[in-house]
Amino acid sequence: MVVARSAFTVTFPARFHLVLAMNPCPCGRGGQATLPGAPSCVCTPVQRRRYLSRISGPLLDRIDLRVTLVPPTLADLEFGATDAEPTAAVAARVLEARDRAGRRLAGTPWRVNADVPGPVVRRRFGLDAEAAAPLDHAVSRGLVSARGADRVVRVAWTVADLAGRDRPSRSDVGSALAHRDSGSAWAA
Ligand SMILES: [Zn+2]
Numbered sequence: 001m002v003v004a005r006s007a008f009t010v011t012f013p014a015r016f017h018l019v020l021a022m023n024p025c026p027c028g029r030g031g032q033a034t035l036p037g038a039p040s041c042v043c044t045p046v047q048r049r050r051y052l053s054r055i056s057g058p059l060l061d062r063i064d065l066r067v068t069l070v071p072p073t074l075a076d077l078e079f080g081a082t083d084a085e086p087t088a089a090v091a092a093r094v095l096e097a098r099d100r101a102g103r104r105l106a107g108t109p110w111r112v113n114a115d116v117p118g119p120v121v122r123r124r125f126g127l128d129a130e131a132a133a134p135l136d137h138a139v140s141r142g143l144v145s146a147r148g149a150d151r152v153v154r155v156a157w158t159v160a161d162l163a164g165r166d167r168p169s170r171s172d173v174g175s176a177l178a179h180r181d182s183g184s185a186w187a188a
Contacts, residue, residue: 020063026051064114064151065179097161113157118150127153131170134177144180152176 001014024030025043043051101113110116116125127135135152138144144152155176156168165172 016042020055020065022055024048024068034043037086061148062151064155066181067179080090093162096164097158100161100164101157113154113161116154118147121153125157127156127168127173131168131173133158133170134174138177146178148180152180155179 001012002055003010003012023050025041027041027043030041030043030048031040091140098112102111105111105116107117108120110111126132135149135156136153139146139149153168153176155174156174159168159175160168163172
């Protein structure tokens with residue numbers, strides 16, 4: 001990780017995946033369908049907004065994948081999720097996607113899409129006009145920052161790698177954008 005300021009530039013060895021989890025509101029039941037008789041969210045809209053604003057915009061801007069998790073139902077707990085894909089199948093798909101990215105990045109210092117610096121993403125791995133349309137629209141409306149746009153492009157490449165496509169399609173970009181804002185608590 002390189003921290004650049006006007007007076008100095010420092011390189012710290014750092015390679016990690018940051019995974020954060022939070023509740024949708026102070027009571028933890030916001031946005032959930034509840035069974036009759038079960039307690040439901042008691043938070044006011046102001047309380048929810050205050051709670052969610054504890055993650056600052058600049059930090060949130062660096063979180064590429066935002067996923068809303070729905071609590072398991074009683075049936076899930078009793079019978080297990082029947083439509084869940086086995087972990088081994090997912091692992092094989094991820095390995096294949098990483099191979100595909102690795103082949104594309106062969107001869108560069110980078111191994112995965114997340115490693116590629118923003119200027120290189122724009123210069124060498126830019127989207128074609130058709131695929132870029134949803135992202136251009138989001139940037140022009142101020143929904144995605146310049147830094148965020150680079151991050152969306154990286155995720156779109158990963159979505160394409162997972163799907164076995166040579167380059168991101170418009171729907172891959174849409175998917176990357178949707179992961180950035182799952183339309184959940186963040187939008188509240
Ligand atoms: Zn609540």
